[in-house]
Amino acid sequence: MQYEGVLTKMQTENGAPIQYYLVFKTDFLHVNQLLDKNITITFLRYECLNCGLEKKIYRQGFCYDCFYEIPQAADWIMRPELSTAHLDKEDRDLEYEKKVQLQPHIVYLANSSNVKVGVTRKTQVPTRWIDQGAHEAIEIVEVPNRYLAGITEVALKEHVGDKTNWRTMLKNEVQDADLVTWREKLKPFIPEEAIPYFIENNTETHLEFPVLKYPVKLKSLNLDKTPTYNGVLKGIKGQYLIFEDDTVFNVRSNEGYVVAISVS
Structure with a gap:
């Protein structure tokens, strides 16, 4: 079985254990059901989460241009003390900033x-x-x-x-x-x-995470260096997939990467 789509952070549902989902445009993957299964991840191309263009991802799933233009990537996202919407002062988009900051x-x-x-x-x-x-x-x-x-x-x-x-x-x-x-x-x-x-x-x-085996010597999967990886999924914690060979894959840090995921 194969799934394909642009990576965004896994959606979650609190439970015992927590339930994880990968949501693509045309596919939906309940990640907990993949535990103990053989997974192949193949990097296909980039797709900026904002403009949708095939441009190299810079940070947070956005291309360079979008990262420095859109309000979703402004400094106050990472440094909330820089928020100014309560002063009616715009950073990049006051309407968006009021919606997010004034709650x-x-x-x-x-x-x-x-x-x-x-x-x-x-x-x-x-x-x-x-x-x-x-x-x-x-x-x-x-x-x-x-x-x-x-x-x-x-x-x-x-x-x-x-x-x-x-x-x-x-x-x-x-x-x-x-x-x-x-x-x-x-x-x-x-x-x-x-x-x-x-x-x-x-x-x-x-909180209880669905992990069958924790890694000992971590190896972080970098899709730019290793565009195809195969391994047995042993756990999910945070936004990481944990594999039997101690490879870990941070889904969130790979937002904007279009991948094919096959399960066997």
């Missing part, structure tokens, strides 16, 4: 390789945690816009990490942490503007 955002703690602080739109909970491969997470504040979430994250990352070690996460070399205690410990460092939005009473969310 409830969550500042959270997640534990994937270590405890880290992060920001996401409220509608993306728990999807954001799943995408990061976090086995546990907790919300700290719920604020009305992206800017407030951003300045809170900046303040808290002086006292806790803000990056995930993807190798540790994929090897499952992780330890449980008491995130409620972490939340209380960080409360004094929340900016004054965000303190009214502190969440006093909530519990950790625990």
Whole structure:
């Protein structure tokens, strides 16, 4: 059986375990059903997720020109403290920026390789945690816009990490942490503007990933260097496919790549 389409990040559904789906224009793949099956991934060409042209992907699934023009790739995406829609100030497209920035955002703690602080739109909970491969997470504040979430994250990352070690996460070399205690410990460092939005009473969310075998010596699959790869799928965690030979494939970092996937 063969499927073909442009890669975008896997869609997920929280469950025990989490369910993963690859959605193409004309194909739909329930990735959990491929566990223990032989998979071949073949790189065919590029397709920018914005303009749809066959142009080399630069970052985040976009070609060079689109990456530097469209609001979906502006600096405030990665650095929410740069958000300005609450000031009615445009960066690239004020209408888009108001739509995304002026909605409830969550500042959270997640534990994937270590405890880290992060920001996401409220509608993306728990999807954001799943995408990061976090086995546990907790919300700290719920604020009305992206800017407030951003300045809170900046303040808290002086006292806790803000990056995930993807190798540790994929090897499952992780330890449980008491995130409620972490939340209380960080409360004094929340900016004054965000303190009214502190969440006093909530519990950790625990996430279960469909992994049959964790890798030991990671080998990252690069489709530009290895356009065809074959292996037995042994797990899915974060946005990674994990194969029996310890090869791992980051679906999200290959957005905009058109591939053929065959299953046997």
